[in-house]
Amino acid sequence: MATRSKAHTALGALREDLTGEVFAPGEPGYEEARLVFNAMIDRRPAVIARCAHPADVARAVRFARELDLHIAVRGGGQGLAGARVDGALVVDLRRMHGVTVDPAAEAVRVEGGATMGDLDRATRPYGLATAGARAPATGVAGFVLGGGTGRLDRAFGLAVDDLIGVELVTADAERVHANADENPELFWALHGGGGNFGIATALTLELHELPEFSEVLLLCLPESGPDVVRTFRELVRTGPDEVGGAVMYLGPDRVLCGALLTYAGGEAGLRELAEPLLALPHTAELTGAEAGRLLCSPGGRAHWSAECLTGLPDELVDVFCDRAQAVPAPGGFRPVLLPLGGAVVTGPAGYPVPYRDAPWLLHPFARWTDPADDERALAWVRDTCADVRPWRTGAVPLDLIGDEGPERVRAGLGAGNLLRLEKVKRRWDPDNVFRFNHNIAPV
Template sequence: MTDHLIEPAAVERLRSDFDGRIVTELDDDYEDVRGVFNSMLTARPRVVAQCATVADVKAALRYATENGLPVAVRGGGHSVAGACLVDGGLVVDLRRLNAVVVDPETQTAKVGGGAVWSEFDRACQPHGLATTGGRVSTTGVAGLTLGGGSGWIERKFGLACDNLLAVDLVTADGREVTASEQENPDLFWALHGGGGNFGVATELTFRLHEVPEFSIALLLWPADQGRAVAGVYRDLIRTAPEDVGGALLFMTGPPEEFVPGHLVGQLCCGVLVTHLGPETALHDVIGPLLATAPQGQVIADVPYADLQCMLDDPPGFRNYWSDENLRELPDEALDRFCERAYDMVTPSPSQQVLLPWGGAVGRGREWPGFNRDSQWAVHPLGLWAAPADDERAIAWARNLRADMKPWATGDVYLNFIGNEGTDRIVAGYGEENYRRLQRVKAEFDPHNVFNRWHAIEPA
């Protein structure tokens, strides 16, 4: 696994000062503990520190420093870039720090750094409250939020990071700091898109919103109808109220009850429309899409927390994702988008996604890591089983990005991409923001201990 063996005595000293659990390759469940969402990530850490307290986080970081080990931080384990693993190093595993405490009177929630969105959403649902979260329930709350936080209800309530009120952080040298508008405001700014570059987020505080009613429409057509549907969807979103969100996507027809047998396992065009309101009002919104005669459909009132679990991608597949953000979406762009879908690896869980932004996303405060001018995101989300399909799947994602270049803003939403080079990282933040982030990095992590998530070099 590494060039030298783990020193048993050092590991035992760490265990003696630890409330959680220390896992090494000598443990029978090491492979399960090490496993992450993207099976292409094969890094093998020497130590996985399953932290149960903030003191555990500090002890793990101290052990890594004393033994010269590189560090990764794991929440949900969904980082396609591999931020949650490090070969031969130490993983600060936060999954046991997953408490969610909701205060319905102040409409806020305090969330442990290892919580995933299903835990967050289920805790808020009984109070009729929610905030923008990920599109997959097993994604980590902290990782998604610190990277920006795009989700289904962002057109109404903004990004996840727009609703972030405070973050408790442990720095590489063991300091406990709080970042908010009042405390360490430069760090607070940096944590709105700067990801895990500054420390270990042990608790996050969010603003919540009332969501008393929620409904969805999930519609499906054969792929050859996709271009006509895409035009209708684009025009619908341009005039839709901010209560409406969703996505258009090309996908493999799943073996679900609402999918006709002849579409199961075949390339299909799907539209998900999300609505902060009842199903009765949703029918009026989606009338133009229903007029195109979808061959499969579900239109229903659904609790928001249930939607967040409905579309979970299965773990264990090979993953490659990317992103291109657009200011406009003319007919030629839609032509190219729809044509490229035929290069996807199918049948597989891969999706070629078109996401609408605008609304509250466009009005939000300027943070690092998100361009408010972008109106659409083109997101190739590749998941496939066989290594033999690697080249094809990666080429499809890169070619789709190239197709969109004439209309692209030049920036990138970094949560959507893997390792695409320093230029893409700087483009994600913007050059001026990147220089400011470097100054914050130099203050809170001058030795660049936290360098796994789209690394920012200290000034």
């Protein structure tokens, strides 16, 4: 009885203190607030604090520590893991989505709940960009702090390479800054260590000049897939770092092989580079917004994974295409090959991002609606990754996987970095308050 009374009193105080909203089970707005983008995830937190500014975040952390509640953080976008946050406090940052561009300094401050769509809309009028994610609904903070491989990484490097500073609320509800000069060891750990060390209320990122960006998506019959993949491979190998994109199999109504070629430049330059692809037989050619609309996946249930590859030899191309033509259903089941290299390789060394030297990345991606298809979808992702086992580097980008166990976390951080990360964790979160992530336990 005393414990319930203490919790009731603390919850009342939280409501009074927060500028944002507080939701508890059975109250109006709670059911909507607890929903996440992945319909496979059905969790019931004890409290959801939708914060409006960093002081709200600090107050919410103090509330959770007073009541010995676990804390989960909801940023702007599409984290896959779906942590078991039943009975926990969820700090919801989605009201904190402001983006402030400093064009003279070629830098941008991004609040913790902003998405890539928010960031792109703010920077585009200045002809500036970050090494952004491939989907506009991706949350910037989780994407960047997890490493961040995206649509412009060959041209600009990984998203975390652009990180200038982080504003954090710690497990002790203190507001701190981390950059190259202030808390430099924490700043190092945030380059790939994700949300293990605090709640990122804002990031400051370097921007790159990008006056033009162009893309073309070619759709080909599936039997042409091996030729399409090999041609795309050679375009990336011989082209400039400004060239990127993906090859994939996609629907929506039947399985087709798609080659998306992107270029950090104008359309004329893109079309010149794309000539070998354009010469192949294809059923459709889409550019700009048309290509983006087709690549958007429907809502519902989701699962995906990733494997870094040592290369893309012909044997692997054939394995990929054979698996891709046998997807359980067109549309939502998309095996994708992504080229790395370029500025990813030449980016700053020493950060806990162990996959810089991988030239290619496999990313099987599944979206579906019927719960009866859950096991089939998960098995398809698992089997697609198993196909490439002989060509794996052993590293993995954590921003492209869910909860796949501690060994995969180690693979995403680099075994040689783990002890150093564990020491940083001990300094900033010795009780492992922030555990609903790719977790680093304090040493």
